Amino acid sequence: MITKEKIAEWFKHLQNDICTTLEEADGSGQFIPDTWNRPGGGGGTSRVLNNGSVIEKGGVNFSAVHGETPAKILTALNLDSAEFYATGVSIVLHPHNPFVPIIHMNVRYFEMSNGVYWFGGGIDLTPHYVDRADAQYFHATLKEVCDRFDPSYYPTYKKWADDYFYIKHRQETRGIGGIFFDRLTAQKGKQKTDIFAFVQAVGQVFAPTYTYFMNKNKDLSFEDQHKQWQYLRRGRYVEFNLVLDKGTKFGLDTDGRTESILMSLPPLATWQYNHTPPSDSTEAKTLSHLKKDINWIDF
Amino acid sequence: MITKEKIAEWFKHLQNDICTTLEEADGSGQFIPDTWNRPGGGGGTSRVLNNGSVIEKGGVNFSAVHGETPAKILTALNLDSAEFYATGVSIVLHPHNPFVPIIHMNVRYFEMSNGVYWFGGGIDLTPHYVDRADAQYFHATLKEVCDRFDPSYYPTYKKWADDYFYIKHRQETRGIGGIFFDRLTAQKGKQKTDIFAFVQAVGQVFAPTYTYFMNKNKDLSFEDQHKQWQYLRRGRYVEFNLVLDKGTKFGLDTDGRTESILMSLPPLATWQYNHTPPSDSTEAKTLSHLKKDINWIDF
Numbered sequence: 001m002i003t004k005e006k007i008a009e010w011f012k013h014l015q016n017d018i019c020t021t022l023e024e025a026d027g028s029g030q031f032i033p034d035t036w037n038r039p040g041g042g043g044g045t046s047r048v049l050n051n052g053s054v055i056e057k058g059g060v061n062f063s064a065v066h067g068e069t070p071a072k073i074l075t076a077l078n079l080d081s082a083e084f085y086a087t088g089v090s091i092v093l094h095p096h097n098p099f100v101p102i103i104h105m106n107v108r109y110f111e112m113s114n115g116v117y118w119f120g121g122g123i124d125l126t127p128h129y130v131d132r133a134d135a136q137y138f139h140a141t142l143k144e145v146c147d148r149f150d151p152s153y154y155p156t157y158k159k160w161a162d163d164y165f166y167i168k169h170r171q172e173t174r175g176i177g178g179i180f181f182d183r184l185t186a187q188k189g190k191q192k193t194d195i196f197a198f199v200q201a202v203g204q205v206f207a208p209t210y211t212y213f214m215n216k217n218k219d220l221s222f223e224d225q226h227k228q229w230q231y232l233r234r235g236r237y238v239e240f241n242l243v244l245d246k247g248t249k250f251g252l253d254t255d256g257r258t259e260s261i262l263m264s265l266p267p268l269a270t271w272q273y274n275h276t277p278p279s280d281s282t283e284a285k286t287l288s289h290l291k292k293d294i295n296w297i298d299f
Numbered sequence: 300m301i302t303k304e305k306i307a308e309w310f311k312h313l314q315n316d317i318c319t320t321l322e323e324a325d326g327s328g329q330f331i332p333d334t335w336n337r338p339g340g341g342g343g344t345s346r347v348l349n350n351g352s353v354i355e356k357g358g359v360n361f362s363a364v365h366g367e368t369p370a371k372i373l374t375a376l377n378l379d380s381a382e383f384y385a386t387g388v389s390i391v392l393h394p395h396n397p398f399v400p401i402i403h404m405n406v407r408y409f410e411m412s413n414g415v416y417w418f419g420g421g422i423d424l425t426p427h428y429v430d431r432a433d434a435q436y437f438h439a440t441l442k443e444v445c446d447r448f449d450p451s452y453y454p455t456y457k458k459w460a461d462d463y464f465y466i467k468h469r470q471e472t473r474g475i476g477g478i479f480f481d482r483l484t485a486q487k488g489k490q491k492t493d494i495f496a497f498v499q500a501v502g503q504v505f506a507p508t509y510t511y512f513m514n515k516n517k518d519l520s521f522e523d524q525h526k527q528w529q530y531l532r533r534g535r536y537v538e539f540n541l542v543l544d545k546g547t548k549f550g551l552d553t554d555g556r557t558e559s560i561l562m563s564l565p566p567l568a569t570w571q572y573n574h575t576p577p578s579d580s581t582e583a584k585t586l587s588h589l590k591k592d593i594n595w596i597d598f
Contacts, residue, residue: 048572
């Protein structure tokens, strides 16, 4: 039987494995652990890497928290009271080299004392410069993982990511998307074990996928103009996370641990009024790719 | 009679006067105007200064927009439909020198076709390093303006600013506060002319107050550690504006002009995981002053 404790244990191992693999690929950076307790129950370990050779700032969070279900969830589910348990791993990595993309991954499990449970998660990529071959590789990798479980997963969760990682006030997607899913529970012939296996596969594909981009692009040469563009794109990342990301909003609203929630924010970001790259620039080309519904695999 | 057109015209002049005074005090920076139209009615002029001698990035916005009242306001006021008219000036200035404070000012007027109207506004100061004499000067100046109209204004609007400019998830005020007021309308012996006169006085005290700080502190010497702290404090400013500021949220939610709304964001900001200054540092001393309910005038 898949208990919440087993899921949390697996997530904890995933955090370790990912940190080890990222440290190897980085070459010099080390994830420093910071273990914390939640006043209402449970806690977690944030592992943060600063100023590595490839990663400028990265965080790999594990948490397993429990207690009285926040009022917002109770209201949404029309419940008077219930205990909850939530565990997950969440990651954001900001690289030095502007040709290495920003990446985000999250896998999570939530259950309540009334028997309700669900899994959620996703991986999405935010290149400062969109490279179509890299985008194809990324989406083909995710499709392959999804297809092992259900042919409907990739198209459904790819669209979900397009819709979720959309910066409405900029009319831009955050990056090239990926997959996003939430509230997956046993249904349509899928058991809890099947869903957990899918979530595990998503967690496991993260490290090889990102280290592929690290190794491939970390030594590409760049100029100051590319760094300036990277800082502007990081500004958009901040806008998404602080204005739109539901997890961030929920965490801050329910007195979550601020430093862990905002670990995703970049080491350095800029804002310029009405910045518009020249129409024939690689920066403008990237902007033209920050749209929903692009088929990144067949083009 | 005070018409909406007269109020808008006064605000437009205020924008000009403030830009002229700030340019003189800066010495080299120039506000570049960018005039825009709102698809639903009206428009505005954003005036942006980049890389002046004292101001690194500053924006002075004027707008006068009208049209069908946004659904959110209609719902809040229990109305089916109404035309609205809104005009105002809003300002945020980010200086180069970390010993010159960030400042924000906003004065605004809103009316609807059913006769409802109100004024709102405020000024608040966000020093990267809190200096008690500067804080005293700032609050005494605001108190003097308020006291000209009503002895209850300063204590009431000072507390309102403490509560409004509070970053709950950091348990910090954004800076040393100032005054904040909203929905001021004729009542308790005050006529519309009285309220407009108060709002005008707030608008007029902005330029002399900020140029006082520019002139006084612009040549104070600083090191890289002070710049690094400035960038971190700007990160907090971003957090307030994107997570908590009601005007920003309302603007983005109602398809306002993104570049004008987000003009307040800093030229460069950083985030560091769990940054904690040494307990005897000037940075730690500043943090200890980012609290509500400090009496800045008598200490």
